[in-house]
Amino acid sequence: MTGLRTHLAEKPWLWSFLAAALVWGLAVAFAGGHGGGEILTSALAFGTFTVIVGLGQMMVITTGPGNVDLSIPATMTLSGVIAMKVMDTDSAHMLIGILAAMGASLVVGIVNYTLIRLLRIPPIIATLSSSFLVLSTAISYGRGLRIKPPPPLAEFATVRMFGIPLAAIAICLLSLAVAVILKGTVYGRTVAAIGQNERAAWLAGLNVRGTRFATYVLSALLAGLCGILQSGFSGGAALNMGDDFLLASIAVVVIGGTSVAGGRGNVPGIWGAALFMYLLVTMLNIFGASPGVRLVMTGVIIIAVITIAGGERQTR
Amino acid sequence: MTNPRLLRAALPFLTLAIVLAATFYVQPRTMSYFGLNLMLQYAVPIALATTAQMFIITVNDLDLSIGPFVGLIGVIAATALNASPVLGAAALVACVLAYGLVGALVHARNLPSIVVTLGLSFVWLGIAVMILPSPGGKAPAALKALMTVQTPYVPFPILAAVAIGVIVHLALMTTSFGVIARGAGGNPKALARAGWSMLRTKVVMYMLAGVFGLLSGLALLGLTTSADAHVADRYTLYSIAGVILGGGEFMGGRVNPMGAVVGALTLALAGAFLIFLRISPDWQIGAQGAILIVVLAMRALVTYGEKRS
Numbered sequence: 001m002t003g004l005r006t007h008l009a010e011k012p013w014l015w016s017f018l019a020a021a022l023v024w025g026l027a028v029a030f031a032g033g034h035g036g037g038e039i040l041t042s043a044l045a046f047g048t049f050t051v052i053v054g055l056g057q058m059m060v061i062t063t064g065p066g067n068v069d070l071s072i073p074a075t076m077t078l079s080g081v082i083a084m085k086v087m088d089t090d091s092a093h094m095l096i097g098i099l100a101a102m103g104a105s106l107v108v109g110i111v112n113y114t115l116i117r118l119l120r121i122p123p124i125i126a127t128l129s130s131s132f133l134v135l136s137t138a139i140s141y142g143r144g145l146r147i148k149p150p151p152p153l154a155e156f157a158t159v160r161m162f163g164i165p166l167a168a169i170a171i172c173l174l175s176l177a178v179a180v181i182l183k184g185t186v187y188g189r190t191v192a193a194i195g196q197n198e199r200a201a202w203l204a205g206l207n208v209r210g211t212r213f214a215t216y217v218l219s220a221l222l223a224g225l226c227g228i229l230q231s232g233f234s235g236g237a238a239l240n241m242g243d244d245f246l247l248a249s250i251a252v253v254v255i256g257g258t259s260v261a262g263g264r265g266n267v268p269g270i271w272g273a274a275l276f277m278y279l280l281v282t283m284l285n286i287f288g289a290s291p292g293v294r295l296v297m298t299g300v301i302i303i304a305v306i307t308i309a310g311g312e313r314q315t316r
Numbered sequence: 317m318t319n320p321r322l323l324r325a326a327l328p329f330l331t332l333a334i335v336l337a338a339t340f341y342v343q344p345r346t347m348s349y350f351g352l353n354l355m356l357q358y359a360v361p362i363a364l365a366t367t368a369q370m371f372i373i374t375v376n377d378l379d380l381s382i383g384p385f386v387g388l389i390g391v392i393a394a395t396a397l398n399a400s401p402v403l404g405a406a407a408l409v410a411c412v413l414a415y416g417l418v419g420a421l422v423h424a425r426n427l428p429s430i431v432v433t434l435g436l437s438f439v440w441l442g443i444a445v446m447i448l449p450s451p452g453g454k455a456p457a458a459l460k461a462l463m464t465v466q467t468p469y470v471p472f473p474i475l476a477a478v479a480i481g482v483i484v485h486l487a488l489m490t491t492s493f494g495v496i497a498r499g500a501g502g503n504p505k506a507l508a509r510a511g512w513s514m515l516r517t518k519v520v521m522y523m524l525a526g527v528f529g530l531l532s533g534l535a536l537l538g539l540t541t542s543a544d545a546h547v548a549d550r551y552t553l554y555s556i557a558g559v560i561l562g563g564g565e566f567m568g569g570r571v572n573p574m575g576a577v578v579g580a581l582t583l584a585l586a587g588a589f590l591i592f593l594r595i596s597p598d599w600q601i602g603a604q605g606a607i608l609i610v611v612l613a614m615r616a617l618v619t620y621g622e623k624r625s
Contacts, residue, residue, distance in 0.1 A: 066567075119612050119613055119615075120616055121560075124566075129605045129608040130605065133602045133605045135601055135602065136598055136599045137602065140596070140602075247437075250431070251435075254428075261428070291449075292442045292445035292446030292447075293442065295438045295441050296438065296439050296443060296446070297442075299436060303439075306428070306432060307425055
């Protein structure tokens with residue numbers, strides 16, 4: 001028992017998986033022991049999208065206090081709209097559509113960092129202002145059209161292998177790559193170092209500017225990828241497709257055990273938290289809770305998790 | 317050579333003057349009592365919400381829940397306050413106390429305010445949706461009368477904005493509590509060692525934010541006359557942008573109450589200006605982002621000059 005406890009203390013991300021398992025158990029028990037597998041499959045399918053943007057948000061938040069990317073929803077929308085319009089339901093145009101969408105996301109990331117660096121404004125305001133421009137571009141370019149994704153993309157986003165969505169497996173591999181980058185590369189270690197003490201990192205000769213630049217670009221690219229996949233999954237791009245992802249991207253990072261004060265990222269926790277968030281809503285649905293109750297419960301749980309996890313003594 | 321510090325203080329007013337002049341130029345008919353009244357009436361609730369946000373930013377925190385909070389206040393005032401004034405008033409007071417409690421929680425556990433208020437925004441929205449699942453309710457008659465009052469010579473929104481700015485300026489910039497509160501943002505450790513209770517300061521500032529959020533909700537309800545849980549969702553962003561436009565900083569207790577009100581007026585006016593410009597609706601929101609970036613760029617230049625001199 002004590003062994004388990006120290007294990008848990010060392011690995012904060014285990015909590016999110018335990019919470020997800022608990023909520024899943026309650027949901028299945030209330031449903032009379034039926035449908036556990038289907039609930040898990042859809043949790044994986046929907047959770048995957050949150051994980052993609054969560055990975056980018058985690059890297060940004062890990063670069064230190066005040067760093068957060070609020071342009072993720074707008075970037076997702078822009079990317080989805082561009083991808084669908086360039087592909088125009090034609091499978092032959094899929095690659096160029098993906099390239100165009102990712103290229104636009106790359107531009108958003110560069111603009112974000114340029115605003116932060118040149119205007120010396122806090123990332124919150126910088127990414128917020130740029131997101132207004134990005135969203136307007138998406139609205140203007142998309143013209144409210146709903147173009148279906150080409151069949152191969154829709155297939156990739158929705159197909160399942162033994163009940164596990166293919167996209168979930170792909171993003172699992174991507175998460176593994178991000179985890180390796182975070183723990184095992186100079187870039188990843190620099191991200192953590194900047195988050196712990198930017199000045200010390202700079203004095204130690206680390207490339208602070210380049211690393212922050214790469215991080216905001218990475219977050220934008222992941223948001224773009226999420227936009228493309230989401231469009232494939234839900235039969236086209238919609239102008240409000242990113243709405244839920246702003247709060248979700250921050251929530252999964254925090255619940256997943258990443259330090260909000262920066263300097264300590266955590267990849268597995270994002271998966272646990274994404275599954276937990278989806279399963280929680282599913283459970284409340286099965287319980288027959290009204291939308292109001294669902295919202296209050298979501299809020300209370302976010303506050304409870306952060307209170308229990310506790311704030312750490314900030315070094316500054 | 318102009319004094320950069322003075323220039324920095326004048327920048328919010330300069331921005332407002334430019335936007336106002338541009339609006340008059342595009343649509344000369346707005347240069348009247350009636351025109352100003354119409355353009356600026358929604359500036360009152362935005363200015364109140366911006367002031368609420370400024371109290372939180374003063375102590376180095378950020379409130380992502382003020383928008384839904386303003387919506388919830390409107391919902392309570394349009395339903396419970398009509399049905400039973402005592403119960404409704406008690407619910408409104410409870411909302412303000414809840415803000416103080418959140419301040420205490422954030423301080424006691426040293427929590428990141430962004431995450432706590434993010435969660436809180438779900439709670440406010442959820443309660444509001446539970447009380448009023450679809451838009452409805454009715455504003456108390458007194459609120460409607462107050463918000464549409466026709467003051468002589470100067471339109472009511474301008475008088476109200478000046479009053480808010482002056483009162484908050486006096487309270488935060490000239491009283492000893494104001495100095496401690498701003499000091500709590502500047503160097504909390506030093507103040508704590510000097511014997512001031514940081515817990516008390518934070519709770520008071522959060523409750524002040526709650527009070528101004530409450531006033532914002534009531535003012536907005538007086539204008540819209542019926543309530544909607546989602547009516548003020550954008551206020552969170554408006555309030556943060558207003559504080560920053562008004563010359564405030566995120567860290568260090570460096571805020572400017574008059575500037576914040578002016579920032580809120582600028583935002584409200586920019587909305588009207590963009591409509592007069594007949595910009596395609598697609599680009600309305602993008603143009604607001606562009607205005608924000610331009611103002612921040614001007615400030616970056618001023619700050620650069622300030623550092624050099």
